[in-house]
Amino acid sequence: MESNNGVTEERAYFLSVINTFKSYREQSLKRIQNKECSIATLPYHHKKWLAKYQEDLDKLKQCIDKNAEFIPLVLQHAYNMFDNVYSSMETAPTDEVGTLSEGIDKVQSVFKQLMRDWSSLGASERQQCYSPIIEEIELNFPEDSCDRGEVEVLVPGAGLGRLAFEIALRGFKCQGNEFNLFMLIVSFHVLNFCKKVDEFLIYPWIHQYCNNIRVEDQMVSARFPDIKPTTPRGNFSMTAGDFLEVYTAGNEWHCVATCFFIDCAPNVVQFIETIYDILKPGGLWINLGPLLYHYSDVRNEKSIEPSFQVLCDVINKVGFDMVKYRTGVKTKYCQNPFSMLQYEYDSVFFVCRKPDMLANGVSDN
Numbered sequence: 001m002e003s004n005n006g007v008t009e010e011r012a013y014f015l016s017v018i019n020t021f022k023s024y025r026e027q028s029l030k031r032i033q034n035k036e037c038s039i040a041t042l043p044y045h046h047k048k049w050l051a052k053y054q055e056d057l058d059k060l061k062q063c064i065d066k067n068a069e070f071i072p073l074v075l076q077h078a079y080n081m082f083d084n085v086y087s088s089m090e091t092a093p094t095d096e097v098g099t100l101s102e103g104i105d106k107v108q109s110v111f112k113q114l115m116r117d118w119s120s121l122g123a124s125e126r127q128q129c130y131s132p133i134i135e136e137i138e139l140n141f142p143e144d145s146c147d148r149g150e151v152e153v154l155v156p157g158a159g160l161g162r163l164a165f166e167i168a169l170r171g172f173k174c175q176g177n178e179f180n181l182f183m184l185i186v187s188f189h190v191l192n193f194c195k196k197v198d199e200f201l202i203y204p205w206i207h208q209y210c211n212n213i214r215v216e217d218q219m220v221s222a223r224f225p226d227i228k229p230t231t232p233r234g235n236f237s238m239t240a241g242d243f244l245e246v247y248t249a250g251n252e253w254h255c256v257a258t259c260f261f262i263d264c265a266p267n268v269v270q271f272i273e274t275i276y277d278i279l280k281p282g283g284l285w286i287n288l289g290p291l292l293y294h295y296s297d298v299r300n301e302k303s304i305e306p307s308f309q310v311l312c313d314v315i316n317k318v319g320f321d322m323v324k325y326r327t328g329v330k331t332k333y334c335q336n337p338f339s340m341l342q343y344e345y346d347s348v349f350f351v352c353r354k355p356d357m358l359a360n361g362v363s364d365n
């Protein structure tokens with residue numbers, strides 16, 4: 001489909017994502033300017049008492065400037081992603097395309113996701129969330145009895161790719177899948193162009209103005225990457241697109257690993273069915289995460305929010321055997337350790353197997 005300015009819808013969307021990245025500094029500073037305007041309207045003695053607050057806002061501006069330095073570095077490679085589909089857009093006039101209305105939140109949350117996936121500050125979150133999945137994969141595909149290079153693992157909803165990368169690092173053939181262009185553009189940079197450990201410094205929580213004891217808690221910095229992502233590794237790739245649309249071929253994967261993902265669907269049953277279909281007979285689905293159904297409060301969205309108990313029944317009806325599960329798995333997500341507000345999920349962890357009818361001696365006849 002062509003939009004008014006002759007740019008295809010998909011390309012126009014890509015350019016508006018680029019524009020939104022470019023607007024990060026201005027939009028983030030604008031928020032501070034709004035606070036400064038509010039201060040300006042206050043009585044003189046309030047302004048005097050709030051002098052330290054104004055100083056704090058000035059410090060935050062410097063942190064925004066620092067975060068903004070990272071953006072042109074990321075964008076210089078963005079046009080060459082996806083087999084250069086967008087390379088011709090590098091010189092396209094971007095003023096014909098606007099920014100995305102909620103896009104700035106996505107840019108700001110990418111900084112938190114960088115902390116989670118690629119900084120040493122995120123190590124404890126990764127230990128909580130990724131390690132149980134990785135351990136389970138290693139347990140089921142031991143190095144001494146299988147060629148891990150032949151074991152194909154899919155990680156849908158891969159975010160910035162660390163879980164998929166860690167699985168590949170252990171010798172598996174691993175593919176991450178993600179549909180959020182903000183995530184894809186940043187992960188493309190980290191995975192392909194970060195050359196040195198702790199090369200970059202960012203302020204992940206600079207946009208969280210509430211629940212800070214001191215401004216320094218808002219200004220906690222993180223260096224990344226904590227590991228050189230370009231170190232030689234197993235077969236690793238990332239795909240762009242909606243999991244439900246990209247993966248339609250049945251019986252392809254030995255293992256599907258989902259972390260904080262299944263609650264991203266308006267209809268979680270469709271995710272479960274697809275995971276079942278794409279797994280080879282005998283294949284494993286390993287999941288960890290809460291049920292924070294993302295579409296639950298989205299207006300005009302046909303969202304369903306079944307409990308874990310109902311999901312277990314659905315998983316069974318789809319055809320899976322649930323071979324293990326644990327509830328109450330303590331997990332955090334992009335959490336500022338110094339904030340007065342601490343979210344911790346009592347997540348569920350489970351492992352399901354798609355039965356192998358032939359191996360079990362069951363046939364259709």
Ligand SMILES: C[S@@+](CC[C@H](N)C(=O)[O-])C[C@H]1O[C@@H](n2cnc3c(N)ncnc32)[C@H](O)[C@@H]1O
Binds near residue numbers: 163
């Ligand atoms: C809550 S995040 C979790 C990211 C990562 N697994 C982690 O634990 O940090 C869920 C991710 O799934 C992605 N996602 C949601 N629905 C998707 C879909 N249908 N296809 C591909 N990715 C999807 C989102 O863009 C987001 O990056």
